[in-house]
Every structure is written in structure tokens, then in C-alpha cells.
Amino acid sequence: MVDKAIQRLAAEDAYSEELAKLREWDTAPVPPGWVLSPFAVEHFILGNEELGIERKFVASRELISRVIISLATNRGVMLIGEPGTAKSWLSELLACAVSGHSKLIIQGGAVSHYSQLLYDWNKALLQRDGPTKEALIPGPVYRGMAAGQLVRFEELARCPQMVQDAILAVLSERQIQIPELSGADATLYARDGFNIIASSNSLDKGLFDMSAALKRRMNFETIDAISDINDEMDVVQREATKLLRRSGVDLTLDPMIVEMLVTVFHELRNGVTLSGRSTDRLAAAVMSTAEAVSVAHALGVYAHYYSEGKMEAADLIHFLLGATLKDNLQDRRRVKHYFDTEVINKQGKHWHELYGQSYLLKA
Structure with missing residues (x-):
């Protein structure tokens, strides 16, 4: 049961009835690891009056379908636009419709080291037992890869180069190497459904330019202000x-x-x-x-x-x-x-x- 005192519900909680209705209605092919088909995800975002699905985002159907299909491949998505064009809202809608979960979020301006994305260690357990899987603290990218869910990366351009390089490696190899562990625990492989949907403010370029290699691994889509x-x-x-x-x-x-x-x-x-x-x-x-x-x-x-x-x-x-x-x-x-x-x-x-x-x- 949703707590009514919560000031802002996550999209999957605010629209739980619509998502349940779409899951029941959806007969189209569903990509591995996804909750809904691309067709149903599009209806969730752009609305469907016959089904009683509210329109939640104003954009062309062609743009939304390009973003959805990109997420179904091994390429990430970068949403570019001025502040207030609802890039974050679109990424939240996509994450909850695709993965059923939109809470794996990284705020680029708050990230200074790749360990904040991938994993860190519980220092007390590390000192007592050495490096074990129990002592590992998973970051949002690690959790998204393990669960096969979309990870939302806000303001990617505000991250230092080594953080961007860590994302590059994840998008390229679809795995995380953990040299402190051994055997099967030394490698985390991304599960079906994992991908990254990032955003960047076109007016505030941030401190760090994206590398050409990282750009090649993401499809860029510009989110414009509402024209009508x-x-x-x-x-x-x-x-x-x-x-x-x-x-x-x-x-x-x-x-x-x-x-x-x-x-x-x-x-x-x-x-x-x-x-x-x-x-x-x-x-x-x-x-x-x-x-x-x-x-x-x-x-x-x-x-x-x-x-x-x-x-x-x-x-x-x-x-x-x-x-x-x-x-x-x-x-x-x-x-x-x-x-x-x-x-x-x-x-x-x-x-x-x-x-x-x-x-x-x-x-």
C-alpha cells in the first residue's frame, strides 16, 4: 500500500494501475528482461484513450520509438535538452515501463569516483574477513546489471573522465571485473534488460566533455521544449x-x-x-x-x-x-x-x- 504522505511517488507507484492494465493487455513480443513490449511502453508514455492510459509526455511517436528500440539493443541512450524539458521524467517513465523499477539513479554532479557507480567495500567486513562477496557494497550500475534493469544517469557530462571511462567499459563489455574476488564471483555479467539511459543539459555543458568512444556507444536524442x-x-x-x-x-x-x-x-x-x-x-x-x-x-x-x-x-x-x-x-x-x-x-x-x-x- 502506497504511503499517502509521500510528497512525490515514483512513476511505477503513481501509475501502478495503468502498468497492470497494460501487462494484461500486452500481446506483442517482449524483449528479454523487459516487463512490457516496446509497443506497450510507447502507449504508456504517449497515452491510449481506449485503454484509459494517460498521456504523460509530449513528443513525436517517432522519437519515443527510437529511444525505446535503442534501449532494446546494446546501445545506451543519451537525452539532450534544455533544463525543464522533462528529460528526467522521460527516463523515469521508460525505466518503470521497461524494468518495473525507476529508482536506480545516478546524479552525475555528485559522483567523483567510479566506485560510486560499480561497487565499494564494507570496511569493517573487509578488515575482518578480507574481500568477500558479503563485504561488497553494490552501486547502482552493479545492481542494474545484476537484476537486468535500466539505470538512469542524470547529467553524465558533469562526471570526471575516469567515471565516464567506467561507463564506457560497462557499455562495451557488459561485465564488471572484481579483481579482489576469485572464481565465479570475480566477474559480474549484465543480465537481460540492463541498459543505461543518460541525460545531459544542453545549456550547462558541465566540466567534462564526453569522449568520442562513449558517444559511439550511445544514441543521442534531443528533447525540445513543447512547441504547441x-x-x-x-x-x-x-x-x-x-x-x-x-x-x-x-x-x-x-x-x-x-x-x-x-x-x-x-x-x-x-x-x-x-x-x-x-x-x-x-x-x-x-x-x-x-x-x-x-x-x-x-x-x-x-x-x-x-x-x-x-x-x-x-x-x-x-x-x-x-x-x-x-x-x-x-x-x-x-x-x-x-x-x-x-x-x-x-x-x-x-x-x-x-x-x-x-x-x-x-x-
């Missing part, structure tokens, strides 16, 4: 509503305010308005869909606790400030210019109420 504003509004409405429910807030997001929020994010992110006019792009803020979801969530929580459950267009700017204005002084000028040239001309009382708060943008 209706798709983006659907994501923001759906995901922010889920966050509100988990926050104990029973409130329906005002679709008109969600449309305003997504429009502002969409236009500032792309540097082009919906009508085709050029506008300023911000230097320090990505204005991603993920951030728009966070702003909608915060606005709903504010309405619940401070406005008797009523969302006001004029309140939106207070939550836009934290998302748009980071550590670049010129971005305040850019946002003010956007309000003075675009927001002021948009039709509707709600837009006029939003513009009425633009004095807060003054330096």
Missing part, C-alpha cells in the same frame, strides 16, 4: 492539478489564467509572440514547461490559503517574478519591455489586470 501552446496548456493544467491535490488543495485551476501563464512563458522562451512579433528572450531564465507547472501550482496554493480559493489574474505577476528574474539585471528590463509592448496590447480584462501590476517590474 495547446499541448503545453494541457500539461500545465494536468500536472499542476496533481501537485495541488498532493498539497491538500482541492481547487480547480482557472483555464484562463493557465492560458495567460503559458502564453507568457511560451513567448519569452521563444522570443516570438503567438502573433509572430519578435520580443526579448531572457538570458538567465529558461521559462520551461516544468517551471510553468510550478508557477501554476504556487498560484493555486496561494488562492487556497489567501484568496478563499479564487484565482486572480493580478496575482500572477507575483509568481512570474521568481521564475523570470534570476541573476541577470538586464532580464528585468526585458520583462518590463515585454509587458509594455505585448501584454498591454492583449485583449481581455484578465490581461489588463495583469498589466496593471507591471509597476512591480520597475528597478
Whole structure:
């Protein structure tokens, strides 16, 4: 039974009913070590109305199928994209659908030695008994290889070269040598179903370049921001509503305010308005869909606790400030210019109420 006090459920727990439904429905060929067929994994991610499967990620079917098929081979997958394009979410969905488990995660920025990926030793047992299998502490890659499960590697480019070399060896040989042990315990062979799905932030290149050899062993897929504003509004409405429910807030997001929020994010992110006019792009803020979801969530929580459950267009700017204005002084000028040239001309009382708060943008 899932603990309702958990702030964020893993995908396999949040969508356990859908996964069970797909396992029962799935009659397509299943790769060795996988829980579902590639066909069913695709339906889990992109949705299937007839089966009651929710769409969880916005992308072309061709991109999702390429990633799925790559994971069914001996090539890893590298997801490249700007912050907030849901690369981590896609890798989590893939891991839970393919392996039934998404919790084998490596955060590249926190890894300084390959032992954190592969294995380490219990020092007390090592001193007492010497190197034994019982004294070995398996890392996430070791566990994924032993269990035949996908391993998620976040921000691979932030890892030092020797860590990347360890991943290269694993992807090439599909085994880990443990020289401290002997006999059958000295080699761990990857089980069917094991692979690595990595991600890298295209804006934050990290400290270390990936070697050409490692790149050759991974298929690269670029995850772009959502281009269709209706798709983006659907994501923001759906995901922010889920966050509100988990926050104990029973409130329906005002679709008109969600449309305003997504429009502002969409236009500032792309540097082009919906009508085709050029506008300023911000230097320090990505204005991603993920951030728009966070702003909608915060606005709903504010309405619940401070406005008797009523969302006001004029309140939106207070939550836009934290998302748009980071550590670049010129971005305040850019946002003010956007309000003075675009927001002021948009039709509707709600837009006029939003513009009425633009004095807060003054330096």
C-alpha cells in the first residue's frame, strides 16, 4: 500500500494501475528482461484513450520509438535538452515501463569516483574477513546489471573522465571485473534488460566533455521544449492539478489564467509572440514547461490559503517574478519591455489586470 504522505511517488507507484492494465493487455513480443513490449511502453508514455492510459509526455511517436528500440539493443541512450524539458521524467517513465523499477539513479554532479557507480567495500567486513562477496557494497550500475534493469544517469557530462571511462567499459563489455574476488564471483555479467539511459543539459555543458568512444556507444536524442501552446496548456493544467491535490488543495485551476501563464512563458522562451512579433528572450531564465507547472501550482496554493480559493489574474505577476528574474539585471528590463509592448496590447480584462501590476517590474 502506497504511503499517502509521500510528497512525490515514483512513476511505477503513481501509475501502478495503468502498468497492470497494460501487462494484461500486452500481446506483442517482449524483449528479454523487459516487463512490457516496446509497443506497450510507447502507449504508456504517449497515452491510449481506449485503454484509459494517460498521456504523460509530449513528443513525436517517432522519437519515443527510437529511444525505446535503442534501449532494446546494446546501445545506451543519451537525452539532450534544455533544463525543464522533462528529460528526467522521460527516463523515469521508460525505466518503470521497461524494468518495473525507476529508482536506480545516478546524479552525475555528485559522483567523483567510479566506485560510486560499480561497487565499494564494507570496511569493517573487509578488515575482518578480507574481500568477500558479503563485504561488497553494490552501486547502482552493479545492481542494474545484476537484476537486468535500466539505470538512469542524470547529467553524465558533469562526471570526471575516469567515471565516464567506467561507463564506457560497462557499455562495451557488459561485465564488471572484481579483481579482489576469485572464481565465479570475480566477474559480474549484465543480465537481460540492463541498459543505461543518460541525460545531459544542453545549456550547462558541465566540466567534462564526453569522449568520442562513449558517444559511439550511445544514441543521442534531443528533447525540445513543447512547441504547441495547446499541448503545453494541457500539461500545465494536468500536472499542476496533481501537485495541488498532493498539497491538500482541492481547487480547480482557472483555464484562463493557465492560458495567460503559458502564453507568457511560451513567448519569452521563444522570443516570438503567438502573433509572430519578435520580443526579448531572457538570458538567465529558461521559462520551461516544468517551471510553468510550478508557477501554476504556487498560484493555486496561494488562492487556497489567501484568496478563499479564487484565482486572480493580478496575482500572477507575483509568481512570474521568481521564475523570470534570476541573476541577470538586464532580464528585468526585458520583462518590463515585454509587458509594455505585448501584454498591454492583449485583449481581455484578465490581461489588463495583469498589466496593471507591471509597476512591480520597475528597478
